[in-house]
Amino acid sequence: MKARLMRGFARFETGVTVVNGVLLLVILLLILVQVCARKLGVSLSGTEELARFSYVVYTFLAWPIANLYGTNIAITMLLDKFTAKIRLALLVVYQVLMAGFTGAAAYSAWLQVGVQTGVKAPSNSWFEMQWLYAVVLVSLALCVVFNLVRGVFLLTGDMVYVTQEEQNEKLLEADREAAEAAGEEESL
Numbered sequence: 001m002k003a004r005l006m007r008g009f010a011r012f013e014t015g016v017t018v019v020n021g022v023l024l025l026v027i028l029l030l031i032l033v034q035v036c037a038r039k040l041g042v043s044l045s046g047t048e049e050l051a052r053f054s055y056v057v058y059t060f061l062a063w064p065i066a067n068l069y070g071t072n073i074a075i076t077m078l079l080d081k082f083t084a085k086i087r088l089a090l091l092v093v094y095q096v097l098m099a100g101f102t103g104a105a106a107y108s109a110w111l112q113v114g115v116q117t118g119v120k121a122p123s124n125s126w127f128e129m130q131w132l133y134a135v136v137l138v139s140l141a142l143c144v145v146f147n148l149v150r151g152v153f154l155l156t157g158d159m160v161y162v163t164q165e166e167q168n169e170k171l172l173e174a175d176r177e178a179a180e181a182a183g184e185e186e187s188l
Helices: 002-039 045-069 084-115 129-156 164-187
Strands: none
Touching: 002 045, 045 129, 084 129
16 A cells, blocks of 8 residues: 555656746746846746746645655754654654644635635636646645645654755765765776
């Protein structure tokens, strides 16, 4: 069950990576078109708005993945000082609290989808604002699920928290092994 779930997460991550790569290219092209148009004296206000919407979609698509793998921004100086059991308990509580927060935010996004029905974007009259809020809603709902999944996986040991000191030790060990391998190659 866990293996199938992790494969599903990996597929989701791959899909989001592809979509976000395309969105970054779209954002770049939209901004380049706008800058070139300005140099030619043409006003294209819709490109800026589409670039902004694309960035919102980009960000909200990536957020659930960051929650699942615990790669969201964190200041761990204090957390790393606790014992492993206390760290685990704090991380699980954090995951549950984040699930609650993102659940409340998802509810707010759901209300916005209803409020924004029929509202058009200011510069792009073909773009319905509810579409943007729908992406936010789905992303926040996934954040709730992924936070809870991470909390369960932390409890079962299927995911672990690595302290900064442990990360540094792994990097130093990898550097030592690389230096030893390079030294062996030179002696041949």
